[in-house]
Amino acid sequence: MLRYALLRIFGAIPTLLLVIALAFLMVHAAPGGPFDAERVLPPEIEENIARAYHLDESLPQQFIRYLGGLVRGDFGPSYRYRDYSVSELIGNALPVSMQLGVLAMLLAIVAGVAAGLTAALSKNSFIDRLVTGIAMTGISVPVFVVAPVMVLVFAVYLQWLPASWTGGTSISRLILPVVALALPQIAYIARLTRASMIGVLSSDYVRTARSQGLRTISIIRYHALKPAMLPLLSYMGPAIAGILTGSVVVEEIFGIPGIGQFFIRGALNRDYTLVLGIVIFYATLLILLNLVVDLLYGILDPRIRGR
């Protein structure tokens, strides 16, 4: 098991390096510098700016410098928000995004598992069909459609909840964004839970447990729950990626000052260092969380643990 863990951890490092190098190269292959759009500057000032941002060095030198900064948690200066470093911008926006993301993830797991289990246990009933139908809709309808429609209904017409971040209390302003962010994941998790629970309940070993006179509740608790939840664990990686992607849209629509909003602003303003920093930050986060999920899987599945 320890071997497995170490192997996984060391396996993640090249991936991480590859991600950083790829993102870095992409930005530096950009046609035109970051300041081109602005009015023409005298050459000596341009030179000064270039020196200040180390644009005069060779690409490998810049990359090494950048990597060195990353190790210290320094993503370099922002091109647009002149008074801030990228690390500061990410650091300031992180708590808001974290709050949103963690709440959405929890909601997705709780609601998704509950709906999926309910459907699986009453397979082919009305409730099952309802859950499956809603889940399919949830998967099909993108966040950027759900979020504005929810604003339209709950904020504009019913006026139950605030339409934007600045308009409500610290709790009421969270509800719509968290639900919008969680919805597609609830749908995915419900489908996954339903399918895997149905699969497990029709397995030979559950049949054995039934032949041994175990009640349904005992069968689920002692035989079915763990194997049925393992696929869910491997879905956590994609789910986190989905939440990160969704947060970009949700933060934009609700005007939430999180990382996603900075990302979009940065993208539209060509703030290369900011966008680069956020991509690398997200990639690192995702790779780390995937690693955690992998290791958890190894711990929980006896057939992997044995190796």
Next chain:
Amino acid sequence: MNYLAAIKPLIRKSRDNKTIVVCSSILLLIAAVALIGPLLSPHHYASTDFENPLMLPSASGWHLFGTDDLGRDLFVRTLLGVKITLFVAIIASCVSLGIGVAYGAIAGYVGGTVDAVMMRAVDALYAMPFIFFVILLMVVFERNFLLIFVAIGAINWLDMARIVRGQTLSLKQREFVDAARLIGVSTPGIILRHITPNLLGVVVVYMTLTIPQAILVESFLSFLGLGVQEPQTSLGALVNGGVSNMEGAPWLLLIPSIVLAVILLCFNFLGDGLRDVTDPKKKT
């Protein structure tokens, strides 16, 4: 001959499946309207009419879906959006199909170390937040159509590669492939006559499931203003336009949203239906 034979049972079973028939009919209908509709309407998708912005849907003046803030006819623009969204998604899915099938088939057929290395690479790519790379790509380079295809294709080929590789691997170990080698079939013959025809069903199913994902990515980019550029439009861009006017003119948001949702739902249901039909465990 083999290919047709391989796909025939799939078609036969699909005809008996209500979900598949209904969903594919709706999709064909939408596609037909998107192609023919603009020819019948008196309006052009780019012609503005500042006299009549934000008009409610009405039959008079043939503004069936109303007009947007620039007075452009939403019906024609929605159909254009459908056309572009579908076009982008299908081409992008073909890109991912091509890459995925080739990559997966090579990894699966060659096997051994090559397979291990190729699949480790796929695993590593899985852990990447691709959508952010695509956004980065869109920011850094000029936004053009070609880039959208490449970007979306590059995201979606991973699943296809994994599935095709798994299928190839299991087909390769099936006894009929050994039997073919013993009667003297050459390697190209085995790949062409014995392996590929049996991959077809799975590829068709996952192609159907890849299209809605491609639609999602494209409309996501367009929604953020990073995809298709004005006066061209796609469903994502229309939704984005609807959001800015949603309090005064909610139909600008709702109509493209509903069209997009219906298309995605149909593709997803279609894919699910096809998967059920091809699932050997659910043999009728």
Next chain:
Amino acid sequence: MSLLEVKDLSIRYADSAKPVVQNLSFSIEAGQSLGMVGESGAGKTQTAMAVMGLLPANAITSGSIRFDGQEFLGAAPDVLNRYRACRIAMVFQDPLTALNPYVRIGDQLRRILLEHKICKPPEARERTLVMLQRVGLPDAERQYGVFPHELSGGMRQRAMIGAALLGEPDLLVADEPTTALDVTVQAQILGLLRELRSQSNSALFLITHDLGVVAGNCDRILMMDNGRLLEEGPAKEIFAAPSNERTAKLIAAARRIDMPTKTSPLPDGEAPIVEVDNLSVSFRERYGSGKRQLHAVWPLSFKVAPRETLAIVGESGSGKTSLVKAILGLIPMRSGTVSYAGKKLPGLVQSRPNNIRRQLQMVFQDPVASLNPAMRVADIVAEPIIIHEPKKKKAEREQDVSKMLRHVGLGMELRERFPHELSGGQAQRVAIARALVIRPKVLICDEAVAALDGTIQGDILQLLQAEQADSGLSLIFITHDLSVVRQISHRVLVLYMGRVCEIATNEQIFKRPLHPYTKALIQSVPVPDPNAKPDDVPLAGEVSSILNPPAGCPFHPRCEYAVARCSEQVPALQSVVGGSVACHRANELDLSY
């Protein structure tokens, strides 16, 4: 009142009109053992499921199943749960899938005791340990904590039986409890069941396709076919004088290892057609940080004469499939050569010249898997002709295909079918037709009848023997089934963990085996004769793991005759009259009977 009384039971499924069980009535008395025998599709498992109340939701039933007076058909789950485990319990066919891979063996057993409140948690652990020991898991303390995949097949089935007996049931239902196991392990499990029943006096409802298994273990027999009861009665009477024609056919189809062989003698002194010299196969497996060699086949040599049938016998892990795959060039060999008609062949099939490739053909175990699902029968049989006789005109080729299909006993109406539309027997005939259509000199059959029903096995074996008589084909027949070996082979090669134990003529192997393993193997085969009461278990233990092969003779950990030398030195293959044997004590032991 009978313990179990089934009356007029019919079962069908909502999506099909044909019932899987029709008007079945029988009863089991307390302490009695009843065997239900039939081929696939007879409705045996459906009956067992109905008795346990485990039929799926879309099954439609009628009739009655009474256990100790309580109606089971349509009974509520909590009523059934009162009976399950404590009054009636079941052992399933495949212990690998029937045990939960995510739960420790001990916990799976203990849960039964706790669920039925048979005892308190601390005592439950004690009782579980005792039961594990009773069913032959010697190191119960350790085996309590392992997961099913960490046990061997035989050990898993022992645990499964332990689980069934924990509640001390009055009736044990066993559905093909030994079908997934090797023959020597099957003998152990059947012996265990007999022993446990003699201690507890519970009734047994044993379901199997193997007449040999019921003959030695059941007082009464139910013969089933196609969902209907053919005949019921005391085992001895049915075997002696079946009153039903179909029953008589089924009993006749059960080959008996104690019957003489049906092969015709071979002329002496012909040059061998296939010569295997010093062939070995190994796999590289990732192991810890590095890789290591796993030896599937150790260097071995043998010859096959024209029109000879050589049987290669071995249990799982013997390396028999690796051996034939290496001979055919489907996998690389580690050392050695294969010669055809005196000419050495390149190692891999793709580098062998086409005119020699066609001479060596193969028939596989799973007939449906060996046919391309995307091709029609006619195209499957035509493909070899297209490759080897490309100049043949289409009409001529079609004619060849039709002739071949008729030759293997298939009707023309099957020409346009796809493999999944064929029965197992038909598919195997197509596979044989594909192999024979290019007139090979050697046909290798890898468990070619193992997946088929008894009566169909007989037909396929007959077809192969007729072909041999007609065209002088040599057959290499890989099998685990000694009754097949007895019937069709001239010579027999016995493999154990990739090494030859013994090569000898059919007569000698079955009458005067020289290797203790050969003898145990033969004695383990259940004989379909209720008068031949099974002996004690002929062979203890299970095949050692290939990952960790024993030093010396690979068989010595299970051998009752083993001496110190056996664990130190690998015995060489020494020539004896009528064959060769690899045993240190071959000269001193007398194993004939």
